[in-house]
Amino acid sequence: MATYPQPPKWAETLIERLAPEHLAEEIKGDLYEMFLTDMKRFNERNARRRYAWRVIGFLGKTFFWKGPTYQTQNMTGNYFKMAKRSLLANKGTTTINVLGLVIGIASALAIISIIRFELSFDTFHTDHQNIYRLVRVSGADLSEFRTGVPYAITPAMKDISSIKKMTKLEYLRGASVDVLSADGKFERQFIEEEGVVTVEPEFFDVIDFAGSPIKWISGDPKTSLREPSSLVITRTVAKKYFGDESPIGRTLRFQKVFDFKITGVIEDFPSNTDFPFRMLVSYASMPLLFKDRMSDWVSVNDGHAVYVVLHDGVEVKDVEAQIAKIHAANVGKDLAEYRHYFLQPLREVHFDPKFGTFSRRTITHETILALKLIVLCLLAVGCINYVNLSTAHSTMRSKEIGMRKIMGSTQGNLILQFLAETLIIVLVASFAALGLVAVFMPSLAAMLGLQVSINFSDPFLWITLALIIAIVTISAGLYPALLISRFNPLTAIKNRFAAGRVAGISLRKTLVVFQFTATQVLAVATFIVVAQMDFFRNVDMGFDRNAAVVTIRLLNNDQASLSSFESELRRLPFVENVAKSFTLPSGVDRNRNSRNIGKPEANDVQDFQNYEYSAIDENFLDLYGIRLIAGRNLTPADSSKNILVNEALMKNLGYTNPQDIVGAELKLGGDGLVHVVGVINDYYGNSLKERVDNIALDANADRYRQVSVRLNLAAGQNMTDVLTQLEQTWKSIYPEHVFQFRFLDDNIAMFYEQELKYSRLFQVFSTMFVLIGCLGLYGLITFVANRKGKEIAVRKTLGASVANIIVMFSREYIVLITVSFALAVPIAWYGVNEWLMNFENHIDVQWWLFAAPGAIVLAIALAVVCMKSFNAAIANPVDKLRNE
Amino acid sequence: MSGRIYLGELEELILLMVALIDKEAYGVSITAALEAQTGRVISISAVHAALHRLEEKGFVKSKMGGASMERGGRRKRLFQITAYGRQTLEELRDVRNMIWTQILNT
Numbered sequence: 001m002a003t004y005p006q007p008p009k010w011a012e013t014l015i016e017r018l019a020p021e022h023l024a025e026e027i028k029g030d031l032y033e034m035f036l037t038d039m040k041r042f043n044e045r046n047a048r049r050r051y052a053w054r055v056i057g058f059l060g061k062t063f064f065w066k067g068p069t070y071q072t073q074n075m076t077g078n079y080f081k082m083a084k085r086s087l088l089a090n091k092g093t094t095t096i097n098v099l100g101l102v103i104g105i106a107s108a109l110a111i112i113s114i115i116r117f118e119l120s121f122d123t124f125h126t127d128h129q130n131i132y133r134l135v136r137v138s139g140a141d142l143s144e145f146r147t148g149v150p151y152a153i154t155p156a157m158k159d160i161s162s163i164k165k166m167t168k169l170e171y172l173r174g175a176s177v178d179v180l181s182a183d184g185k186f187e188r189q190f191i192e193e194e195g196v197v198t199v200e201p202e203f204f205d206v207i208d209f210a211g212s213p214i215k216w217i218s219g220d221p222k223t224s225l226r227e228p229s230s231l232v233i234t235r236t237v238a239k240k241y242f243g244d245e246s247p248i249g250r251t252l253r254f255q256k257v258f259d260f261k262i263t264g265v266i267e268d269f270p271s272n273t274d275f276p277f278r279m280l281v282s283y284a285s286m287p288l289l290f291k292d293r294m295s296d297w298v299s300v301n302d303g304h305a306v307y308v309v310l311h312d313g314v315e316v317k318d319v320e321a322q323i324a325k326i327h328a329a330n331v332g333k334d335l336a337e338y339r340h341y342f343l344q345p346l347r348e349v350h351f352d353p354k355f356g357t358f359s360r361r362t363i364t365h366e367t368i369l370a371l372k373l374i375v376l377c378l379l380a381v382g383c384i385n386y387v388n389l390s391t392a393h394s395t396m397r398s399k400e401i402g403m404r405k406i407m408g409s410t411q412g413n414l415i416l417q418f419l420a421e422t423l424i425i426v427l428v429a430s431f432a433a434l435g436l437v438a439v440f441m442p443s444l445a446a447m448l449g450l451q452v453s454i455n456f457s458d459p460f461l462w463i464t465l466a467l468i469i470a471i472v473t474i475s476a477g478l479y480p481a482l483l484i485s486r487f488n489p490l491t492a493i494k495n496r497f498a499a500g501r502v503a504g505i506s507l508r509k510t511l512v513v514f515q516f517t518a519t520q521v522l523a524v525a526t527f528i529v530v531a532q533m534d535f536f537r538n539v540d541m542g543f544d545r546n547a548a549v550v551t552i553r554l555l556n557n558d559q560a561s562l563s564s565f566e567s568e569l570r571r572l573p574f575v576e577n578v579a580k581s582f583t584l585p586s587g588v589d590r591n592r593n594s595r596n597i598g599k600p601e602a603n604d605v606q607d608f609q610n611y612e613y614s615a616i617d618e619n620f621l622d623l624y625g626i627r628l629i630a631g632r633n634l635t636p637a638d639s640s641k642n643i644l645v646n647e648a649l650m651k652n653l654g655y656t657n658p659q660d661i662v663g664a665e666l667k668l669g670g671d672g673l674v675h676v677v678g679v680i681n682d683y684y685g686n687s688l689k690e691r692v693d694n695i696a697l698d699a700n701a702d703r704y705r706q707v708s709v710r711l712n713l714a715a716g717q718n719m720t721d722v723l724t725q726l727e728q729t730w731k732s733i734y735p736e737h738v739f740q741f742r743f744l745d746d747n748i749a750m751f752y753e754q755e756l757k758y759s760r761l762f763q764v765f766s767t768m769f770v771l772i773g774c775l776g777l778y779g780l781i782t783f784v785a786n787r788k789g790k791e792i793a794v795r796k797t798l799g800a801s802v803a804n805i806i807v808m809f810s811r812e813y814i815v816l817i818t819v820s821f822a823l824a825v826p827i828a829w830y831g832v833n834e835w836l837m838n839f840e841n842h843i844d845v846q847w848w849l850f851a852a853p854g855a856i857v858l859a860i861a862l863a864v865v866c867m868k869s870f871n872a873a874i875a876n877p878v879d880k881l882r883n884e
Numbered sequence: 885m886s887g888r889i890y891l892g893e894l895e896e897l898i899l900l901m902v903a904l905i906d907k908e909a910y911g912v913s914i915t916a917a918l919e920a921q922t923g924r925v926i927s928i929s930a931v932h933a934a935l936h937r938l939e940e941k942g943f944v945k946s947k948m949g950g951a952s953m954e955r956g957g958r959r960k961r962l963f964q965i966t967a968y969g970r971q972t973l974e975e976l977r978d979v980r981n982m983i984w985t986q987i988l989n990t
Contacts, residue, residue, distance in 0.1 A: 026948075029958030030911035030928055036954050037912075057929035063936040064929075 007035045008048045011055040019064070027058060079420035086397070087421060093393060094425065096779040097386050100772045101429035101476075104382030105468055106436040107768050108375045109454070110444055112464055113437075115371055117452045118363045120272045121350040124211030127309045130164075131206060132316065132343035134306040134323070135355050139610065142340065145354040148302035149341070151286075151294045156326045157306075162314040167202040170286060171303035171358050174589075176555050176738060177279075178253040179241055186253075190241065191738045195278030196254075197358075198286055201225045206307050212270045218248055219264020228284040231260035234268045237278050254281075256555060256736070258288060271451035274350055274357035297330045305358075308343065316343050334608065338596075361449075366834070367758060374765055377518040379468070381769060382429075383476035384511040385776035386422070390480035391508060392783045398487055405489035414485035415478075422477025426469050434465065444764075448757045512776070512813075513820045516857065519773045520824035521831070522766040523853035528832040528845065529759040535688075535843045536752045542683025542692075543585050544625030548711040549744035550726065551584055555737050557704055565733045569709055572729065574722055576712035579619040580704040585626070586685050587747030591705070597674075597696065599653060600667045609652045611694035612685060615640075615703040621680065623710050630658035631678030640700035644678045649694035674698075687751035688841040708744070770857060774864045777813065781865050784809070785872035793877035802873040809869035810862055817861055821854045890941065891972060897922065898934045899943055899973060903965045910949070910960040911935070935963055943969030 012028070019027055031054055038047035058064050087094045122128060138144040154168045175196040179187045204221035216224075217235060224232050231252060238247045247262045254260060260281055269277055287294050290301075310319060320342055328336040344355065353362040394401075404414060438454050445452045455461065554562065562580065569578045583591040596608040618635050621628060634644060645653075645661065655661040658679040665673045674696075682692045711722060727739040749756075785792075792805055800808075828850065836842040891899070901917045902909040915931050918924055938944045949962040965973075 025958050026911065026961040027932065029951075029955040029960055030932070032956045032958065033912045033954055034915075034928060054928050057927045058932070061929050061933040063933050 005036070005039050005044055005047070007032065007051040011052045015055055015058070018059070023064070031055065079417050080424065082417055083421040083424050086400075087424060090393065092782060093389050093779055096775050097389055097425050098429045098432070100385040100775045101382045101426060101472065102432045102436060103768050103772050103775075104378045104433075105430055105472070106433035106440075107378045107765060108468060109433060109437045109461075109464065110441060111371050111375045111378075111765075113441070113452050113454060113461075114448070114450060115368055115375075116460070117272055117450060118350070118368060122207075122273050122275070122346055124209060124270075125206075125346075126208050126210045127165075127206065128346055130309050130312065131346035132308050132310060133346060133349055133355075134308065135342050135344045136300065136339060137342060138339045140338065144610070146300070146302055147355050148300040148304050149306045150297050150300050151290065151304065152297045152330070153323075153327060153341075154306050156330070157308075157323060160319060160322050162310055162319050162322075163308045164311045165202065165206050165309040166306065167200050167206045167308075168283065168304065168306045169197050169199045169203060170283070170289075170301065171305065172196045172198070173303065174553065174740075175254055175279075176256065177241075178256065178736070180251045180253055180259070182250070184251070186736060189736060189738050191740055192279060194358075195237075195276055196281070197275075197277045197279070198281040198283045198289070199225060199277075200283040203280075206309055207275055209270070209273075212273075214267045214269060217265040217267060219266075224264030225280065225282040226284065227263070228282060228288060229258070229260050230263040230282045230285075232264035232266055232280040233262060234266055234278045236268050238265050258285070260285065274359045274361070276359045297327075298335060307346070310343075319343060334596075338608075338610075361754065363754075370831075374522070377522075378765070378768060378772070379472060380475075381515045381518060381772045381776070383472055384515050385772060385779065386425070386476040387479055388508050388511055388776055389779045389783065390418075390422075390477075391483060392780060394480060394484045394487075395787075397484065401484055401487045402489040402491075405487070411485045415481045418481035418484055419473065419477045422481070423469075423473050426473045426476070430465055430469050447760055449753070508780075509816060512780075512816050513823065515773050515776060516817050516820035516861070517823045517827070519766070519769040520821055520854055520857050521828045522762065522769050523857055524824060524828035524850055525832055525835075526759070526762045526766040527849050527853045528828075528836070528843075529755075529762055531843050531849060532836065532839070533752060533756055533759050535841075536755070537749065539688060539841065541586060541688070541748070542626065542681055545586070545745065545748060547623075547625070547744065548713065549623070550709045550711065550723075550741050551587075551589070551744060551747065552707045552709065552726070552730065553589075553740040554705050554707060555734070557702055559701060561733050562704060562707075565707065565729070568729045568733065569707070569726075572725060574711050574713055574717060574725075575709055577619055577623045577710040579623040579708045579710075580617045580701075581620050581706050581708065582615040582700075582703045583706060584708070584744070584747065585624050585683055586751075587742075587744060588750040589742060589747050590685065595668060597649070597653070597694075598667050600665050600673060602667055609649060609694050611645075611649050611696050613643075613696050613698065615700040616697045617699065617701075617704070620697075620708070623708055624683075626683060627681045629679045629681055631662035631676070633678060634697065634699040636699065636701070638677065638699040640698045641672075641674050642677045642698065643674050644680050644697045645676055646680050646692070646695040647682045648692045649696060650679055652694055684841075689751070689839045691840045770860055773857075774860060777861055777864050778868060781809065781868040785868055789872065789875070789880045792872055792875070793880035796873075796877045797881070802870065805873035806866055806869050809872075810865045813861060813865050814858070817858050821858070824854070825850055891943075891976070892934075894926070894930070895934050895938055895943075896973070896976065897924075898931060899938055899965065899969055902935075902938075902944055902963050903970065903973065906964075907962070909963040912960075914963075938969070939963075942966060943972060 015028055015031070016024065031051060034054065035047055035051045038050050041047075042050070125131060133147065134149050136146045136148060138146070149168070154166065157163065157166065173193065173196075175192045177190045177192055177196075179190070181187050201222055201224075203225075219232060224230060233241070233247060241247065241252070242250065247265060250262050251259050252262065266280070269275060293299065293301075308319075310316070323341045323343075324336075327339070327341060331339075344352065349355070349357055350362055351365050351368075353364060356362065401414065409417075434454075438456075441452065441454045566578050566580065569575050583589075594610055594612050597611050598608040602608055616634065618633055620626075621633055628644075629647065631644070634642065643666075647658070650658060650661050653661070653666070655664075661676050661679060664676050666676060667673055680695075680697070683695075684690075685693050685695060709726065713719075713722065723741070726741065730737070730739045792800075795805060795808075829845070832845060836845070897918060898914060901914045901921070904921075905913055905917055911928055911931055914935070915926060915928055918926055918931075935944065935946075939946055943966060944963045945966050946961045946963050949960045951957050951959045
């Protein structure tokens, strides 16, 4: 180059750096040409000077600084056009990619909606960060978690200065409500299982529903709930009871005794609240309902709840200490040590299953975390499909890429083009997913018993969708885009197999392993959850849980009607046995009442045992198949001073031999002595999630509230007929009472309702995982089978059998899936153990619970692989080899 | 082509040069032709700017030509007058001719 004269370096660099790309070449060319001419005319120094001046001249011109007005102006549209063409050219791959993402995104949207619904519970109250629920934790080991608070404690808490506001309420389950006509005559009866509550006017100061659309249609919180016997109902209830008539001023009679006058109508409470109230009775009516119990410091009703709002910056511990002081000052020493009160933040109420809620729904943070992980994994496996298929296909496209590069595409151009392709796929998938969710959300919500819906006017939905689109596009598209755009154009065109090795086969294997690990973890989890549900449904609870028993609730305990009802029932041909009792042996409808009991010499709290007491008649044990281990059954002649105890109570009282406790005297906490006449076997009064409680039974006929009817159906007898006859019998004795019945097994099944719902959710989503995974496999195999068409043909010509070729294909995937199974086992093991630890009674984790889902996933995956490779294997080799 | 034609004096000259040189019109040759025809020395950057404006206005079109050794291997941008450019030049000439006829007649 030394033979050529050089223009000044700095001026040349200046032009190179500053000149717009589309002008640089011609300008530099012209300048250099003139420089050479100058060299001939003048000396070199002069020529260089003139060159520099010209460069500076360019810098003074406006056109020099303007962007290009032609050439690349329509590249964005071009990216999409190219993307569309290449997607349409590979319809199979595109379909698999879209399907995988549709399933992933739709599931993600559905689960996100559910999570959002669960997290939104009671967050719309003004003070929701400062609201606390007073809860009761009892037992020497603090193992009993309840929400009920004695009536007398709240008035005494008025003096605690840290409490800004306080409200108490009593939730009443299973109310019978009579509609009275304007002149006080009985019209109709309704049963309100849920939603009846007594509240103070202050309730709406504390739980104010400020952020929800609830409002008063008539009446107002300050006055409508002030007077005793006033009642506020929601719009739906008003509609159900009175149709279009105005309910204001009408009277409803509760439990056949209490007349409450309607003073207000309120909009329905939102679905995302744990205060699902529908009929609000003024708290001032409480003395009518509970009389002298209102001043009781000891006995507790679990429906009686207290909510407080604390001042900002108050230590919860201090307030709890002050409540403990009040409690200790008013009850005996033993109870003060046995029972403790704590403040539970309202924001934890929906997430703590220990205490429960009025809506009967809670969801643990662990479940929410599991759901979040499922969302991530579902999106991840969708993306993995995309990455796998596009990297696999990149080898096919290497020629295109090489050509584009030679024609002047920069790496940036190519990355944008591949991202545009991904974006199109993700957009199509997202909107298909949105449609899918809109269609299936109602049935999913119904299955889970949630009132979640997809609301298209909700900005959150669109933000979520936009985020999903962005994240999926980047995470699915970026790696293939970078990989493909890095191809060296020469190798790409010359030798596509060289490029094939670059396309990250080991990465693809890793991703397949990840995909199937996630799938198998979920499959194992699903198996274990289902097995546990099965265990709950079938395990021996200590009584005959499978008997066809109809339980009927009584609304009064009039002995004459009850005995005539019993004898009428016994006359029915299909009735095998009838028993009267205070409550059921088990099931969600069971009432609990607990007291303390100890040996006669007991004095300290440690000597007493907390137990549940219930009243039964002489048929109860027989009807439910509860065994008498020692002593005798109760008879109608037994007073309430003669009791049966269960084995757990016996052992906890320090007796080992059932014979020893029979005939013993026991001391009730502050309530005289009782006489043990027999010992019965343990049965689960609560769900199997908990332990067996201490139970004692007496024969106090005044406390009968349930009638259990054991049926013995003749073959072909219709259950509807049976129920109709039972109802007729009921109506003949209790004409004004609604016939309320339940099947025992339903009642027990309801313990596990929530677990059952989430186990269904798990089943649905593990199916999704398997589906997406297999779609991806199918795509990969299709691709490999096409690529290896010639290889297969040659092998066949050389004598390979169809089986050989299928083995050749599936070997790799068997290895991959086995590896992912090995990874999945410890993860699933940890997860299910954590979950099972929630339950007092749970299945043992057995090897087949891991092996079976693993084998099923492997079988499904192999079926997909074999199906496709079989097609490739039976193809006639001639077709593949004919054209070279 | 109604209304005023926005063509500056320098632009008109350069457009004439493009028409004159025909096939080989680019920055350097146009500058040289200008000097040869009119004796005016115009800086290369001004020529480029004018060509750029002419192209924007649609009087000329351009394409990249071949590379040559005396340009250090760089290509030139070759300009060609468009039909519109030619028509514009003719219109300007006609107007001037008409005015001159009137001047001479007086």
